[in-house]
Amino acid sequence: MKSCLVLGISCLFLLTGCSPKTPSVEExxxxxxxxTIAAIPTYTPYPPPAILPxxxxxPLSGLFCEYxxxxxxxxxxxxxxxxxQTNPTTPSTTSQGQLLAYNANLVIQFLWQDAPGSxxxxxxxxxxxxxxxxxxxxxxxxxxxxxxxxxYVPITFSQSASLPNGGAAAWICNGRAFAWKAxxxxxxxxxxxxxxxLQNFRCTK
Numbered sequence: 346m347k348s349c350l351v352l353g354i355s356c357l358f359l360l361t362g363c364s365p366k367t368p369s370v371e372e373x374x375x376x377x378x379x380x381t382i383a384a385i386p387t388y389t390p391y392p393p394p395a396i397l398p399x400x401x402x403x404p405l406s407g408l409f410c411e412y413x414x415x416x417x418x419x420x421x422x423x424x425x426x427x428x429x430q431t432n433p434t435t436p437s438t439t440s441q442g443q444l445l446a447y448n449a450n451l452v453i454q455f456l457w458q459d460a461p462g463s464x465x466x467x468x469x470x471x472x473x474x475x476x477x478x479x480x481x482x483x484x485x486x487x488x489x490x491x492x493x494x495x496x497y498v499p500i501t502f503s504q505s506a507s508l509p510n511g512g513a514a515a516w517i518c519n520g521r522a523f524a525w526k527a528x529x530x531x532x533x534x535x536x537x538x539x540x541x542x543l544q545n546f547r548c549t550k
Contacts, residue, residue, distance in 0.1 A: 443455070
């Protein structure tokens with residue numbers, strides 16, 4: 346009888362030792378958290394947006410030389426006489442004129458007039474910036490490009506969804522006042538175009 350009791354107690358301890366151990370509350374919480382995290386579907390992360398550098402859309406290897414001045418422009422664009430197009434009886438001359446060049450990605454307007462004794466080209470910005478379609482979108486900035494003192498202002502263009510940005514500039518050279526304007530797809534392109542165009546600028550009178 347005694348041996349049976351000892352055997353029974355031994356079996357009880359053996360069964361107790363082999364029974365699964367109930368995890369603590371902390372362990373249960375930890376397991377639940379890990380299971381929840383593991384159940385969250387993983388997605389391929391979106392690549393960060395690339396920062397595209399502003400660039401000149403076409404090399405300004407073209408050079409327009411007439412009316413006793415030269416100015417750079419994209420090689421795949423050609424200036425035409427806007428003054429003659431508007432009124433054939435008053436084409437551009439060395440004293441005053443207006444040119445235009447354009448393609449699907451860029452529009453450039455360029456004009457000039459005699460301005461003897463003038464040192465401030467700001468009035469030419471008022472001539473070339475059209476308040477009906479152009480809005481100044483930044484501060485007027487002086488630029489030194491070569492030996493030219495240039496006034497530049499960024500603009501927005503309300504008439505084209507594909508060319509909403511741009512810039513306008515004006516300067517004086519040998520008794521004539523010049524103005525330049527471009528409509529572009531990106532905000533800083535016009536300024537880059539201006540700098541490259543004026544690197545080849547020269548005028549005589």
